[in-house]
Amino acid sequence: MLNNFCSPNLTCTNPKKTFRKSSRIILIRELIIIAQKIMKDFRLFDIYDFLTDDDFIRWVQEAKKEDNEFWNNWLAQHPDKHLTIEEARRILQILTPRKSAIDDLEKEIEVKKLLDTIGAQPIDQPEPRVLHISHNKKWWYAAAVFFIALAATISYFVLTRNATAGKFDYTSVTPSKQLVENVNSSANPVRLVLPDESIVELSAGSRIAYGNNFDSSQTRDVYLSGEATFTVVKNPAHPFRVFANEIVTKVLGTTFTVRSFNKDSIIQVTVRTGKVSVYSQENTSNSETGMPNQLGGIILTVNQELLYKKSNREFKKTLLQNPVVITRDTVDQKTMVYDDAPLEKVFAQLSKIYGVSIVYDNDLMKKCTVTADLRSEAFYRKLDLICKAIGANYEIIDGQVVIQSNGCE
Amino acid sequence: MLGTDLLKRLQQNDSGALAALMGLYYDDLHNYGARFTADEALVKDCIQEIFISLWQRRETADTILSPKFYLLRAIKNKILKSLHKNNRTAFPNKEYDFSYELSIEEIIIEKQVNEEKIQKLRKTIELLTKKQKEIVYLKYYHHLDHTQIAELMNVTRQTVYNLLHETLHKLRSLLKADFIAQ
Numbered sequence: 001m002l003n004n005f006c007s008p009n010l011t012c013t014n015p016k017k018t019f020r021k022s023s024r025i026i027l028i029r030e031l032i033i034i035a036q037k038i039m040k041d042f043r044l045f046d047i048y049d050f051l052t053d054d055d056f057i058r059w060v061q062e063a064k065k066e067d068n069e070f071w072n073n074w075l076a077q078h079p080d081k082h083l084t085i086e087e088a089r090r091i092l093q094i095l096t097p098r099k100s101a102i103d104d105l106e107k108e109i110e111v112k113k114l115l116d117t118i119g120a121q122p123i124d125q126p127e128p129r130v131l132h133i134s135h136n137k138k139w140w141y142a143a144a145v146f147f148i149a150l151a152a153t154i155s156y157f158v159l160t161r162n163a164t165a166g167k168f169d170y171t172s173v174t175p176s177k178q179l180v181e182n183v184n185s186s187a188n189p190v191r192l193v194l195p196d197e198s199i200v201e202l203s204a205g206s207r208i209a210y211g212n213n214f215d216s217s218q219t220r221d222v223y224l225s226g227e228a229t230f231t232v233v234k235n236p237a238h239p240f241r242v243f244a245n246e247i248v249t250k251v252l253g254t255t256f257t258v259r260s261f262n263k264d265s266i267i268q269v270t271v272r273t274g275k276v277s278v279y280s281q282e283n284t285s286n287s288e289t290g291m292p293n294q295l296g297g298i299i300l301t302v303n304q305e306l307l308y309k310k311s312n313r314e315f316k317k318t319l320l321q322n323p324v325v326i327t328r329d330t331v332d333q334k335t336m337v338y339d340d341a342p343l344e345k346v347f348a349q350l351s352k353i354y355g356v357s358i359v360y361d362n363d364l365m366k367k368c369t370v371t372a373d374l375r376s377e378a379f380y381r382k383l384d385l386i387c388k389a390i391g392a393n394y395e396i397i398d399g400q401v402v403i404q405s406n407g408c409e
Numbered sequence: 410m411l412g413t414d415l416l417k418r419l420q421q422n423d424s425g426a427l428a429a430l431m432g433l434y435y436d437d438l439h440n441y442g443a444r445f446t447a448d449e450a451l452v453k454d455c456i457q458e459i460f461i462s463l464w465q466r467r468e469t470a471d472t473i474l475s476p477k478f479y480l481l482r483a484i485k486n487k488i489l490k491s492l493h494k495n496n497r498t499a500f501p502n503k504e505y506d507f508s509y510e511l512s513i514e515e516i517i518i519e520k521q522v523n524e525e526k527i528q529k530l531r532k533t534i535e536l537l538t539k540k541q542k543e544i545v546y547l548k549y550y551h552h553l554d555h556t557q558i559a560e561l562m563n564v565t566r567q568t569v570y571n572l573l574h575e576t577l578h579k580l581r582s583l584l585k586a587d588f589i590a591q
Contacts, residue, residue: 047581048574048577048578051577052548052573052577054552057549057552061549087581087584090584091577091580091581091584092549094580094584095545095549095580096549096550097509097510097546097549097550099436100436100439100440101436102435102436102439107431107432107435110431110435110453110456110457111428111431111432113457114427114428114431114457114460114461115424115427115428117457117461118424118427118461118464
């Protein structure tokens with residue numbers, strides 16, 4: 001049974017059922033297999049897509065002639081998928097248990113036993129696998145004609161589609177909106193330049209669309225499915241907005257990443273430089289979901305990240321797993337060697353270098369000093385070392401570092 | 410499909426069709442059943458009983474959409490029920506054994522991996538949960554779809570998807586760690 005046929009961003013119909021082999025229709029069967037595979041876009045498949053795909057599984061496990069031909073051919077055309085497919089094959093080989101077969105004689109005995117029990121006449125030579133079932137000849141011929149026609153139609157569409165093959169396919173997302181769309185179906189990120197000179201780095205398996213009046217409209221609107229990093233040219237008069245499912249990220253001029261694949265349960269917005277405002281398009285009040293609606297917005301600054309859970313509309317503002325240094329001034333970094341330095345100074349520098357806000361009770365902790373070399377440590381490690389030195393704990397609340405301590409002696 | 414054709418004939422009181430169905434699905438049933446218990450006699454008896462029941466309800470045989478799924482579900486239920494009866498454990502006890510070994514022989518031969526790595530791989534594979542093992546088995550041995558697997562395991566489709574992907578992730582990182590030098 002071939003279900004779940006299509007990668008998330010393609011619309012296609014359900015395939016016809018495959019039919020039992022018979023000398024009349026082996027050709028048809030091959031055509032059907034090819035036709036069905038054409039409707040899927042294996043180029044967008046990651047290793048888990050292959051591992052759960054019925055066609056791929058059948059090829060690895062059964063190595064039928066028509067499957068071998070198809071896949072070897074496809075691999076020749078897409079050598080970039082070699083490694084992924086090799087890895088998938090290996091995992092599949094491990095996952096597929098050896099076929100077991102009960103001894104034929106044993107089976108015969110069981111069958112005889114069964115028939116005895118139900119009081120039927122035992123059959124002389126039970127050969128369950130060899131059964132002749134007659135077909136209506138006319139029906140098969142009709143089906144053959146139909147599938148030849150179907151395959152022909154599909155090949156026509158495939159050929160015309162392949163004529164414009166390349167990294168980017170230009171199709172309109174919705175005919176009602178006049179949109180320009182860019183699709184990245186390769187396995188590597190792709191760099192695009194928008195009409196306003198903003199730069200988009202589009203990740204693998206992602207697509208982005210914008211109106212062809214992009215440059216002249218009040219807001220610079222972009223629609224995203226997948227993941228992209230934006231470096232937006234500053235233009236306060238025309239805010240730049242990224243629509244990813246129900247989350248809208250609005251900026252004036254900055255660098256940030258939005259991740260929103262259909263298969264993800266969480267939408268992620270990460271800020272590298274500048275500031276963005278994130279809000280939900282769901283028109284509900286603050287109290288219901290906690291997420292501000294269009295009128296308000298959560299502000300994300302550098303090294304901060306917003307995680308939005310689609311299922312229950314929960315959101316969380318937090319720091320990046322690995323915050324990056326934002327000052328270009330290397331002098332600041334060099335000074336992160338402390339010898340009995342007052343805590344206030346240490347936190348001030350840390351805050352400045354990473355652009356992260358650190359909240360602590362200055363009065364309570366004014367006796368605390370730090371002796372440590374923090375130059376080559378990652379942000380959280382620096383925090384750990386400082387807190388260890390002064391006997392404090394920290395917590396990330398709402399994208400800020402909050403220090404808890406009882407003070408120092 | 411051959412199975413559904415046989416069901417049609419079964420409906421017409423053809424005992425030959427019953428025999429054919431047993432011959433067709435015996436291996437699959439035995440393979441699945443034997444994973445719940447080492448009691449060979451029990452597995453065989455249960456298979457007999459299932460086909461007897463099938464014969465008894467042959468009049469409505471055409472309501473069975475997938476004979477393979479129908480039979481697999483029947484064998485699991487029957488065996489687990491028997492096991493519960495014998496142990497007098499409180500019903501419904503969701504816990505049951507499921508034995509499943511992954512086949513790493515091919516990898517060993519192909520890649521000529523050393524003994525230590527093999528042991529490590531085997532041990533880590535054993536750490537898969539029983540649920541994960543059963544889901545992987547049902548998908549890659551019997552080629553059931555997610556809806557069927559969900560029904561057999563008495564979980565949601567989403568759970569099947571999640572557990573399956575968890576297992577694939579685990580295996581993948583395992584293999585990467587051990588075989589990355591290849």
